[in-house]
Amino acid sequence: MKLNIAVLSGDGIGPEVTNQAIKALEAVADRFNHFFTFKEALIGAIAIEKTGSPLPDKTLELCSTTDAILFGAIGATKYDNDPIAKIRPEQGLLKLRKALGLYANIRPIKAYDSILKRSPLRSRITKGIDITIYRELTGGIYFGEQHLSDDGTVASDLCQYSQLEIERIAHMAFKDAQKRRKKLTLVDKANVLESSRLWRRVISDMASQYSDVEVKYMFADNAASQLLKKPSQFDVILTDNMFGDILSEAASVIGGSIGILPSASLGDNFCMFDPYHSSYNRATGKGIANPIAAILSAAMLLEHFDLHEEAQSIKTAVEKALELNLTTPDLNKEKPFTTEKIGDFIGDYIQEPQEGNINYYNIYMGQSTII
Ligand code: IPM
Ligand code: MG
Numbered sequence: 001m002k003l004n005i006a007v008l009s010g011d012g013i014g015p016e017v018t019n020q021a022i023k024a025l026e027a028v029a030d031r032f033n034h035f036f037t038f039k040e041a042l043i044g045a046i047a048i049e050k051t052g053s054p055l056p057d058k059t060l061e062l063c064s065t066t067d068a069i070l071f072g073a074i075g076a077t078k079y080d081n082d083p084i085a086k087i088r089p090e091q092g093l094l095k096l097r098k099a100l101g102l103y104a105n106i107r108p109i110k111a112y113d114s115i116l117k118r119s120p121l122r123s124r125i126t127k128g129i130d131i132t133i134y135r136e137l138t139g140g141i142y143f144g145e146q147h148l149s150d151d152g153t154v155a156s157d158l159c160q161y162s163q164l165e166i167e168r169i170a171h172m173a174f175k176d177a178q179k180r181r182k183k184l185t186l187v188d189k190a191n192v193l194e195s196s197r198l199w200r201r202v203i204s205d206m207a208s209q210y211s212d213v214e215v216k217y218m219f220a221d222n223a224a225s226q227l228l229k230k231p232s233q234f235d236v237i238l239t240d241n242m243f244g245d246i247l248s249e250a251a252s253v254i255g256g257s258i259g260i261l262p263s264a265s266l267g268d269n270f271c272m273f274d275p276y277h278s279s280y281n282r283a284t285g286k287g288i289a290n291p292i293a294a295i296l297s298a299a300m301l302l303e304h305f306d307l308h309e310e311a312q313s314i315k316t317a318v319e320k321a322l323e324l325n326l327t328t329p330d331l332n333k334e335k336p337f338t339t340e341k342i343g344d345f346i347g348d349y350i351q352e353p354q355e356g357n358i359n360y361y362n363i364y365m366g367q368s369t370i371i
Helices: 013-030 045-051 057-063 091-101 115-116 164-180 194-210 221-230 241-251 292-304 308-321 341-349 358-367
Strands: 001-009 035-040 068-073 104-110 130-137 147-148 155-157 183-188 214-220 236-239 262-266 269-273
Touching: 001 013, 001 045, 013 035, 013 068, 013 308, 035 115, 035 262, 045 091, 057 147, 057 214, 068 292, 104 241, 104 308, 115 147, 130 164, 130 241, 147 241, 147 358, 155 221, 164 183, 164 194, 164 236, 183 194, 183 221, 194 214, 194 241, 214 221, 221 236, 221 241, 262 292, 292 308, 292 341
Parallel strands: 001 035, 001 068, 068 269, 130 236, 183 214, 183 236
Antiparallel strands: 104 130, 104 262, 147 155, 262 269
């Protein structure tokens, strides 16, 4: 298959982790005879620095003419410390999501046995956890009308949803639930918010079309605690933009590190793949950023194009790296490996998986550049 991929690596650790995802995709192209091209474009703080805009027209143009987008991360300390800055890196990402109609953000949470102990939660709670969060991404309070009174003392953000916006992501979530454990939990605040009551009405009306899926409803505050107390009760979680942002990050502690969690943002015409984590500017260039979230995002890209065996080859290589403890300091403080080294290992393993070959293990452990 031929795929043109736009690379928006962004700020902080974005470029270094995205490079490892490209390495994995190049290894897949080599082994399975595909042809992938990569074209880079600016977004975020670096784009503001170079062009004055967090999403230059050229970037949007490239994204609307490629098959898929690999996204790294955006953000810079300068803006985090200046909440009233008018032009901000985040605007680039939000504008991109909206312009391309990427309304469904899919965030899987998986606990790998080999790193179960790295989670701050008890293993009996996290073992075997496999949840997928469907977060609505182009509506709600993120995109509602904003207002600040003339004297600057009163502000508001409107949380608005239409039935259509709810239905289109709900269809995706229901269909996924049908292929999984057939459970869907709608997370909202229907006890307080009118917009949440609309979500509930729409989902309960749709439920009859997916009668094999068991539908549950849960308030967001309760869901935050249930995710950490008994995550095994969840299969597919469907929720709005803001609750999805918060709950997915809370759930990221289940697997031991946010550094291993990928995501996909899908619409009817475009698709983007990016790690959950932020730009982690303090770590930039130190080789300590975990590349696995970005690499698994590349696997989600392949799955999106029905390249299942190819995606599996990435996942197998990642699992091997985790098993061998070839990981960055977030998972391995004792003997960490660099971002680059882990990317090299995963790329090599995709091309030549050598199960049971003791030399393989020795080569990587022996020649490793330990930080
Ligand atoms: C995320 C991030 C973004 C969001 C920020 C960077 C705008 O936190 O993708 O989860 O809030 O959606
Ligand atoms: Mg977030």
